Structure formats: C-alpha cells, structure tokens
Amino acid sequence: MSTILFVNACMRGEKSRTLKLCREYLAEKENVVEVDLGKLALVPFDGEAAGRRADLQKAGAWDDPVFDLAKQFAAADEIVIGAPYWDLSFPAALKTYIEYVSVCDIAFHYSEQGRAEGLCKAKSLTYITSCGGFVEGANFGYEYLSGIATMFGIPETRFVAAEGLDVVELDVETQMAKASKTIAKLNGR
Template sequence: MTILFVNACMRGEQSRTLQLCREYLEGAEDDVVEVDLAALDLKPFDAAMVAYRTEKQTAREWDDPIFALSRQFVEAEDIVIGAPYWDLSFPSALKIYLEYVSVCDLAFHYTEDARCEGICKARRLTYITTCGGFVEGANYGYEYFCGIAKMFGIPETRLVAAEGLDIVGIDVEARLDKAREQIAQLG
C-alpha cells in the first residue's frame, strides 16, 4: 500500500505539525511518498495554465506532466495531510496543490445524471494540524478536506489536532501529548 504524505508545513523541521506527522508515519509499514509543498513552490494556475490543462484534459493526455500530482494523489491508497492552522484554514500552498490535484476524469468525474463521483483509490484521508489558539470546532481546513474527500470518493476522513500551542502559560507538551494519544487511537 502507498501512503501519500502531503507536507504543507511551511516552516520545515521547526513545525510542530510536521513533528506530529513524522510520529504518525514512523510506524507505517507501507511505502510513504512525501510531497513537500515548500520545496515544490507551485505556481497558481493562470489563464495560460488553465488553457493548457484544458487542452490536455480534452485530449485525455493523462501522461502530461501537468497531471503528475493528480495521478499521484489518485493512486495513493492512504493520504495524510500535514497542515498547520493558518488564517482559519491552511497555508495557501496547499490550496494551490489542490488546484493541480482536482482534475475532472482523474480525481472525479460526472455521471450521466450530472452527479459528481469520486474515483480516487484512497480508503481514508488523515488530516494532522496544530493551532496556536483554540479552534473550538471550526477547523475550516479540515472541513474543506472533508468536502474534497467526499468529492474524490475517499470514504473516511480523520482529524488529529493539537490546539492552544501559542497561548502564554499553556503546557505545550501536554497539548502535543493529547494529539499523540489521538494518533495512537487511530492505529
């Protein structure tokens, strides 16, 4: 089985989110493929890129490099998203990545009765995040990925969150340990 780890931890090894992701993945017996979004430095789609992708999509030229990230995502059997809680969701690099992944007829398609149907192979998506404050049930980044998973046909989503890490006087290690307990329960 292949686990795709989408690393949106823009602070690199300084990231507490990345630390939790590495701990989650360290016990994995399966192949882990990491996509480091900071290193990829993806460019947002502009009119010329959209036209190019549409041309290749219409021709069903799925081997074109513009579809590489989508093909990789679609083929993964398990997906882990590591993203700190930024500006009510996640770093913009992750949204740009999703522009590359969200390809009709690769990640999803429309049925004859105009329903969106996901065609990804993943059985689950695990979203790991850390937050400076307390989100209080409004983790819009995770909620966004719940929608993406549904659209792409991924049947299960799971959340691991360590919140309150930047609050003065809080026991950061205790908060991280609580997230580690969540990870242990996921198995």
C-alpha cells in the same frame, strides 16, 4: 503493497510542530511517499494555465506532467495531509496543490446526472494540524478537505490537532501529548 501519500504543507520545515505530529503518525508506516509543498513551490493556475490543462484533458494527453500529481494522489491507498492552522484553514500552498490534483477523469468524474463521483483509491484521508489557539468550530481547512475527500470518493476523513500551543497558561508538551494520544488511537495502539 499499499502506498501512503504524505502531503507535507508544513511550511516551517523541521521547526513545525505539525510536522512533528505527522512524523509520529507515519513512523511505523511503510511505503510512505512524501510531497513537500514547500520544496515543490507550485504556482497557482491562472487563466492561461487552466486553459492549457483543459485542452490537454480534452485531447486525452494524460502523459503531460501537469497531471502527475493528480495521478499520484488518485493512486494512493491512504492520504495524510499535514498543515498548520493558518488564518482559519491552512497555507495557500495546500490550496494550490489541491488545484493540481483536482482533475476530472483522474480524481473524479461527473455522472450522467452531473454529480461528481470520486475515482481515488484511498480509503481514508487523515488531516494533521497544530495551532496556537483553539479551533473551536472554525476549522475550515478540515471542512474543506472533508468536502474534497467526498468529491474524490475517499470514504473516511480523520482529524488530529494539537491546539493551544501559543497560549501562555498552557504547557506545550501537554497539548502535544493530547494529539499524540489521538495519533496512537488512529494507529491502533
């Protein structure tokens, strides 16, 4: 059975409109494993922690818990990331999570020519977001995650956004319904 990894970076919890869209996308899916970044509360790597992880990599100590998130990510058949549009990208917790999963010889490795080659099993990464205004060509979060997907060997990236949710002249439910149509298409409906 295939596994869907849902990376929940919806920092407002159940109040999040992004999370509502994610739940809609995942509603009919089976075998969904959720990583709630708000509850996980990862600490960014500093020099000491990065050095420790590098030493563990060199020693081949892959059973150390520091690699658990990377192994989980690499083994998933599909990745779904839900994150609100914050400051032209996404919450810092998601970047910290990417630091934890971006492990050479788990998520990717380097070829003899020095190019990154992906080792992840996932066939797609779906990025779901919502924003008060409009992205208008400045969705650096999706662009970043598309680059990460390429590096990790994930061949397809997909994007869903509910935009303009804080624009007074626009109806929130209409804007959410537009995103729901995109979700329905991605789910084959």
